Amino acid sequence: MSKFLINRRGLLRAGAVAGATLAAPTFFTRGAYAQDMMSCNMPTGSTVTLGFNVPQTGPYADEGADELKALQLAAKHLNGEGDGGMLNTFTPNTLKGNGILGKKVEYVTGDTQTKSDAARDSAKRMIEKEGAVMITGGSSSGVAIAVQSLCQDMGVLFMAGLTHSNDTTGKDKRRYGFRHFFNAYQSGEALAPVLQAEYGSDRRAYHLTADYTWGWTQEESIKNATENLGWETVQTVKTPVGAGDFSQYITPVLNSGADVLILNHYGGDMVNSLTQAVQFGLKDKQVNGKNFEIVVPLFSRLMAQGAGKAAENILGSANWNWSLQDAGSQAFVKSFGEEYGFPPSQAAHTCYVQALLYADAVERAGTFYAPEVIKALEGFEFDGMGNGPTLYRAADHQCMKDVLVVRGNPNPQSEFDLLEVVKVVSRSDVDYDPSIFGGELGPDTAKNC
Numbered sequence: 001m002s003k004f005l006i007n008r009r010g011l012l013r014a015g016a017v018a019g020a021t022l023a024a025p026t027f028f029t030r031g032a033y034a035q036d037m038m039s040c041n042m043p044t045g046s047t048v049t050l051g052f053n054v055p056q057t058g059p060y061a062d063e064g065a066d067e068l069k070a071l072q073l074a075a076k077h078l079n080g081e082g083d084g085g086m087l088n089t090f091t092p093n094t095l096k097g098n099g100i101l102g103k104k105v106e107y108v109t110g111d112t113q114t115k116s117d118a119a120r121d122s123a124k125r126m127i128e129k130e131g132a133v134m135i136t137g138g139s140s141s142g143v144a145i146a147v148q149s150l151c152q153d154m155g156v157l158f159m160a161g162l163t164h165s166n167d168t169t170g171k172d173k174r175r176y177g178f179r180h181f182f183n184a185y186q187s188g189e190a191l192a193p194v195l196q197a198e199y200g201s202d203r204r205a206y207h208l209t210a211d212y213t214w215g216w217t218q219e220e221s222i223k224n225a226t227e228n229l230g231w232e233t234v235q236t237v238k239t240p241v242g243a244g245d246f247s248q249y250i251t252p253v254l255n256s257g258a259d260v261l262i263l264n265h266y267g268g269d270m271v272n273s274l275t276q277a278v279q280f281g282l283k284d285k286q287v288n289g290k291n292f293e294i295v296v297p298l299f300s301r302l303m304a305q306g307a308g309k310a311a312e313n314i315l316g317s318a319n320w321n322w323s324l325q326d327a328g329s330q331a332f333v334k335s336f337g338e339e340y341g342f343p344p345s346q347a348a349h350t351c352y353v354q355a356l357l358y359a360d361a362v363e364r365a366g367t368f369y370a371p372e373v374i375k376a377l378e379g380f381e382f383d384g385m386g387n388g389p390t391l392y393r394a395a396d397h398q399c400m401k402d403v404l405v406v407r408g409n410p411n412p413q414s415e416f417d418l419l420e421v422v423k424v425v426s427r428s429d430v431d432y433d434p435s436i437f438g439g440e441l442g443p444d445t446a447k448n449c
Helices: 031-038 061-078 116-128 141-154 184-199 213-227 247-255 267-279 301-311 327-340 346-365 370-377
Strands: 002-006 012-016 047-054 104-111 134-137 157-160 177-179 204-210 232-239 260-264 293-298 315-318 380-382 390-392 403-408 419-425
Touching: 047 061, 047 116, 047 346, 061 104, 061 134, 061 267, 061 301, 061 327, 061 346, 104 116, 116 134, 116 141, 134 346, 141 157, 141 177, 141 213, 157 346, 157 370, 184 213, 184 293, 184 315, 184 403, 184 419, 204 213, 204 247, 213 232, 213 260, 213 293, 232 247, 247 267, 260 267, 267 293, 267 301, 301 403, 327 346, 346 370, 346 380
Parallel strands: 047 104, 047 134, 134 157, 157 177, 204 232, 204 260, 260 293, 293 315
Antiparallel strands: 002 012, 315 403, 380 390, 403 419
């Protein structure tokens, strides 16, 4: 015998009584019954709810504000409102502009505060109390890894926003997590040839590094890439997220013998550390007979905007830039610009794309049942989203695509023309064996909320 319990959503859940040996018929293991029983928050009415979990406060709040705008725009386009944006350029594309599987897209929001615990709490609330069938957003790899793990446990897909740590689709990857953004290893591989061409092979580098998973893997990746060029690493120093005043970390650089400062910082932290480094005169120094240089491995227009003139001529890498001339990028820039009055950031772009990719996968799967949506995403190849031909790799759920090397524009033509694209690095040049970072995706069976 077996007993049946009513869970809080009014669904029957089977629980075997001790000693019971009856097996469920095979037709109960797939199809509508299994989906209702096993997948979290299966939408039953005329709407479907997505969870937009972004940093609305904290050091990455600028990126979060742009992410939320992009996600709201994605919801409009999915519902057939506005000009459709990338729905018109994304291929292959099953989206019809009538919601997702005919259900109107609604959304709830949360503030990650750029803190893992806060991000988990808001994601859990959106899933348990507000019925979110998918979570997206975030501008911190620490947050992404924490929320990704929660979503794995709860049987809800996590379409990661801005997260750059190797660990997100490496040692901490999860079956229910998918990342469109590139990673720290790819930044190192894309940047190294440009750094060698511009600064030579005989350099001494000093690293300041955000003290969490992203900073650690970014430092490791750029350190390995530059040492392979012949650069010497003089010192690596960890700095707290949200430090504000970085002067105590910058002062030792002056007498270290280093002739390159590598800032493994992001968001407001990078704005502050770069601005203060320039105020200390580092860009005007000559060391070891060379001009002192500053490198920001992960760069963005929002950071360049915050740093002002300090960002000029600084080299870094980026996932996307609004100045790209392909049809997908320009469609998104037009839609976002008409909606908000300024161009989107790379954080906005990756979240918008993730929302569309999730919706398309549901359409192709013909169901919101998470394991089937996962299968639709794994190994999916697409184009028209601003990064050239792209593969959602099945082995680690990492998008493989072109990477940009960018420079702080010394001669901007507008207040938004702050990064110039130095090189588009093809996806084949930043490819890698997915096993090098370890980790296991885990099971693909959904769980109850």
